[in-house]
């Protein structure tokens with residue numbers, strides 16, 4: 024898995040043409056403030072800018088402090104701390120305000136000293152003379168003035184926390200972006216690498232790339248940002264950590280603590296690959312016109328859908344190809360789905376499978392404090408990936424009557440909607456955000472769709488529970504979910520649910536569902552929607568204790584018929600005939616005493632199919 028991520032990171036690097044500064048010694052950073060200085064080293068201004076990414080020296084800050092060359096946060100660059108920050112507030116609470124001030128003052132003084140110390144090695148670069156003057160010979164007009172500007176300028180809190188870049192007025196690029204500076208950073212890095220390589224224990228073959236070109240060892244790996252879970256620590260979380268117990272990879276036998284042999288180059292590229300998978304996407308807006316991101320390699324596909332979700336799936340192919348099939352899972356287009364199913368089943372795909380060496384990868388991640396937990400890992404050929412998705416759509420396909428077009432059509436549910444159809448709702452009909460099962464359900468659905476695996480039966484319990492309690496009952500999405508759970512759990516000759524109404528021999532529970540829907544329509548014909556429908560009152564009862572419930576329902580039904588016969592005799596005859604037709608399929612004097620879980624699912628589908636049929640009859644008449 025690390026190898027595939029590292030390969031992706033290397034591929035991304037090779038595709039980067041507009042930025043020649045791609046190197047292990049450099050890392051993308053975001054800047055939010057610019058400190059402009061005159062050639063004599065005096066301050067011009069300290070101003071926020073719109074956030075911008077830039078290449079800067081890659082530094083590790085796991086233990087102690089380390090200054091990044093020429094660009095860093097306010098503590099390092101200006102030697103100030105933010106008395107409004109949570110860090111200060113926390114310290115003040117623990118130790119009192121004056122001790123907190125004292126402590127942080129010392130902290131930023133040390134950081135500034137370190138930052139200035141790093142400049143010593145740049146004395147020979149004339150173009151940086153103004154920066155050296157700013158910190159050394161022109162302190163009062165330089166760093167001193169900047170220190171004051173920080174407090175006087177009323178900089179927004181989010182900008183105060185970001186990085187500050189230094190600009191010498193008249194220059195086209197920031198000081199840290201100068202070619203000479205990048206060259207210096209890389210040269211320093213390479214010489215450190217050489218020192219590491221000269222130690223024999225670091226000159227071992229890397230288990231990822233198989234080379235001895237870069238040193239290996241437990242150099243701390245860079246953090247990864249944006250994995251959902253509990254609160255993400257500042258900076259991000261680590262996929263591989265060397266802190267000892269609970270290494271997430273032990274179960275995958277990837278990397279043990281002591282014998283980790285990943286070189287510095289692979290360690291950097293796998294982090295770049297994963298960070299890209301987690302963040303790459305296009306800016307968009309939500310229905311409420313808020314900023315959103317449509318992710319290109321992550322599911323759920325939108326940032327707005329990732330709130331309250333504690334897992335994320337990322338996916339890609341070795342060749343980094345576009346995957347339109349994943350888009351279909353998110354927004355199925357019936358024509359495209361039909362084409363996919365056709366191309367897989369007709370065998371045209373089979374012929375070309377050996378010509379398609381590309382592989383599909385996906386894994387499920389979740390964050391826990393400083394670590395990332397890998398919950399699942401999928402690796403499959405592109406051919407099998409497509410076949411699984413085609414199979415998935417066949418399994419979730421369910422008929423739905425379209426009253427506008429006055430015809431039945433195949434409903435292909437979105438993966439996300441299927442997950443949602445199990446989510447608890449509040450009394451006002453909105454989704455209950457505390458229902459943590461959404462993420463778990465989503466992860467199972469994702470795997471089932473991509474690996475053609477069965478879904479757990481607890482999901483059927485959930486779907487039926489929602490069908491009973493939700494105002495909308497057995498929706499098309501719920502019916503689709505129930506169908507795929509049932510069909511994928513059948514062992515040896517069980518009843519396969521088809522997309523549309525069943526004509527041949529049907530299980531009793533399925534017929535009971537149909538009869539229930541018919542009784543519901545008779546009540547509606549007799550009473551209108553003045554009373555609570557029988558679904559609200561009897562669905563759960565009929566699902567769990569059919570014999571007792573149907574006894575009552577038929578009693579109730581004869582009363583509805585008496586009324587209907589006097590008011591609408593023609594309709595009464597038709598409905599009665601239809602009811603008798605359904606009852607022919609089972610012995611109505613001997614309804615079962617109860618239904619097992621799978622039978623309850625069949626009941627729900629029978630009910631759904633019958634309802635769709637009745638909708639079509641209503642609109643046709």
Ligand SMILES: [Zn+2]
Nearest residue numbers: 229232286289
């Ligand atoms: Zn390597």
